[in-house]
Amino acid sequence: MLQSLYIKNFVLIKEITLDFSHGFSVITGETGAGKSILLGALNLVLGARADAKYISEGEDKCVIEAVFQIESYQLASFFEENDLDYSHECVLRRELYRSGKTRQFLNDSPVSAGVLKTLSALFIDIHSQHENLLLRDGKFQLKVVDTYAQNEALLQNYQQAYQHYKTVSSQLEETQQLAAKAQEEYDYLQYQFEQLDKAKLQAGELESLEAENELLEHAHDIKNSLLYMDALLQDENGLVSKLKEVAHKCNSIASFSTEYQAWSERLESSYIELKDIAGDISNGAERIEANPAQLEANRERLDTLYTLLQKHKVTTVEELIDLRNQLEAQLQHISQADEQIATLQKEQAKALATAEKLAQELHAVRQKAAQEMAPVLEDQLKQLGMQHATVQVGLQTLNTLSPMGKDAAEFLYAPTKTTTPQAAAKIASGGEIARFMLCIKYLLANATQLPTLIFDEIDTGISGETASLMGSMLQKMSTSAQIICITHLPQIAALGNQHYFVHKQESDDVLTNVRLLTDEERVTAIAKMLSGTTITDAAIQNAQSLLANRN
Numbered sequence: 001m002l003q004s005l006y007i008k009n010f011v012l013i014k015e016i017t018l019d020f021s022h023g024f025s026v027i028t029g030e031t032g033a034g035k036s037i038l039l040g041a042l043n044l045v046l047g048a049r050a051d052a053k054y055i056s057e058g059e060d061k062c063v064i065e066a067v068f069q070i071e072s073y074q075l076a077s078f079f080e081e082n083d084l085d086y087s088h089e090c091v092l093r094r095e096l097y098r099s100g101k102t103r104q105f106l107n108d109s110p111v112s113a114g115v116l117k118t119l120s121a122l123f124i125d126i127h128s129q130h131e132n133l134l135l136r137d138g139k140f141q142l143k144v145v146d147t148y149a150q151n152e153a154l155l156q157n158y159q160q161a162y163q164h165y166k167t168v169s170s171q172l173e174e175t176q177q178l179a180a181k182a183q184e185e186y187d188y189l190q191y192q193f194e195q196l197d198k199a200k201l202q203a204g205e206l207e208s209l210e211a212e213n214e215l216l217e218h219a220h221d222i223k224n225s226l227l228y229m230d231a232l233l234q235d236e237n238g239l240v241s242k243l244k245e246v247a248h249k250c251n252s253i254a255s256f257s258t259e260y261q262a263w264s265e266r267l268e269s270s271y272i273e274l275k276d277i278a279g280d281i282s283n284g285a286e287r288i289e290a291n292p293a294q295l296e297a298n299r300e301r302l303d304t305l306y307t308l309l310q311k312h313k314v315t316t317v318e319e320l321i322d323l324r325n326q327l328e329a330q331l332q333h334i335s336q337a338d339e340q341i342a343t344l345q346k347e348q349a350k351a352l353a354t355a356e357k358l359a360q361e362l363h364a365v366r367q368k369a370a371q372e373m374a375p376v377l378e379d380q381l382k383q384l385g386m387q388h389a390t391v392q393v394g395l396q397t398l399n400t401l402s403p404m405g406k407d408a409a410e411f412l413y414a415p416t417k418t419t420t421p422q423a424a425a426k427i428a429s430g431g432e433i434a435r436f437m438l439c440i441k442y443l444l445a446n447a448t449q450l451p452t453l454i455f456d457e458i459d460t461g462i463s464g465e466t467a468s469l470m471g472s473m474l475q476k477m478s479t480s481a482q483i484i485c486i487t488h489l490p491q492i493a494a495l496g497n498q499h500y501f502v503h504k505q506e507s508d509d510v511l512t513n514v515r516l517l518t519d520e521e522r523v524t525a526i527a528k529m530l531s532g533t534t535i536t537d538a539a540i541q542n543a544q545s546l547l548a549n550r551n
Helices: 035-045 076-081 113-120 129-136 138-149 152-184 186-198 205-217 219-234 239-252 258-287 292-311 317-383 430-448 464-477 519-531 537-548
Strands: 002-010 013-019 024-029 061-069 089-097 102-106 109-111 124-127 390-402 405-414 452-456 482-486 498-506 510-516
Touching (some): 013 035, 035 061, 035 089, 102 113, 124 430, 129 430, 138 317, 138 405, 138 430, 152 186, 152 317, 152 390, 186 317, 205 219, 239 258, 292 317, 317 390, 317 405, 405 430, 430 452, 498 519, 519 537
Parallel strands (some): 024 498, 124 452
Antiparallel strands (some): 002 013, 061 089, 102 109, 498 510
8 A cells, every 4th residue: 555655846846745645535625735746746756757847946855755565465476586585564765956967776685677667556646637538448348357357467368468469470470581592593693502512722822822812923033033042052162161161160169269259169060950941942943933824824714713803792702601601501591481471370270279278268358357347347337326337348350360369348328228329438428438537447456456556536427426326336445445536526536435635825935835624624625615605504514424434
């Protein structure tokens, strides 16, 4: 239940704290006093869209905090799933800044507005005047039937099956489209693959061929250079022979000085190294030969590789190999498409059969609930003064599956037993629709054990005895749920266990204030609702009489 509501700097409210209790609470006040501001503040802390215009003029931020007692609602799993600390007392706080930034807290832990909205929907329901339009919404009407039937588990199973069916159907459609498109390109893909496959591509081949060709193209010049170097090094008077002679001469005097000895060792090492180099140059000169045939073959191979690189707009043979592998995979995929399509078609048929079966089970449960709901609604409407009302909850079977099954629901209504029932939203008056929606909320509250229901002027369009009957129903509902009702009717206001009065407080600024009325103050407030600004003795007596009936 809602224990308290704290509001600071919200529109015309400077700062107030309201404490609520079990049972039936009413909120009254003159038109324009700010009753809707209270509801707006509560909606904001429950996760509604925020707007900086809600902040009181001249203030930087507003703060709204609502405290709920949730011990008996079995919500620990929600807190665990959202990584939040669970407590029997749930404190929701919303801070709105002039910059447009908002901060939300759940038991002092930062959360998103979505978390507040999802959680609060589990333990509070706010019914405002615009919700009467829900009678025009087929989804709402079907949801009412589902809630009354308490088939949440079955509906969830159906929706999982339906989602699986839709997923498989999308996969099948996508596979069929890709297969059709790919089949058109098969010959072209096959030609590209065969061209690349025939090329016998090898990683690193391009660089190797380019290096080899560089040698073959300059073989004559390279050989002459190597032979010339060989002659300089290894002729009778070449560098190797002269270095050997220098090393021998230095060795002959090495014993006279450690410095000479070091020179001798270095010369000997240089001689050995130079002799090895000379040998390598000689061998290199013998190996290199002009090979016009190989050069031509390499050029042809390079032309093939360059053509493929340019055609496929890549720069390496490795990329060509990757492309070849991709083409091979595409061709294999196309070849296997018929098999994949057949598999998906079987899976789709199986998924459809499962969803259809669950949809039929849903329909049977809904049909039973619809038949049970109609007389209950009729009985509740009779308690609200609609003695001859006829109600039917119609279910129509759709041609195709939808996220909610194969059913469409519509509440049908006739004001008399001799009138053919029609869509309630089309033929019911404003007052009748208000009473119809109250009865629906009554059913939902009993079916879901919703702990707190707030009604914003659900009594619009009614008066007199009907208002008293509606108040009695709200009072009856309050035995199993906390009921808070914003009302303009004295017959309903008098039945509340607590009575909050919203009024304008004029000081330097015009502000909205709320206070809990005493028993004496309630007499005056209800008398004023009965007679207007001038309170008569008759109005006082009438108010006392109404209040006496609340128990």
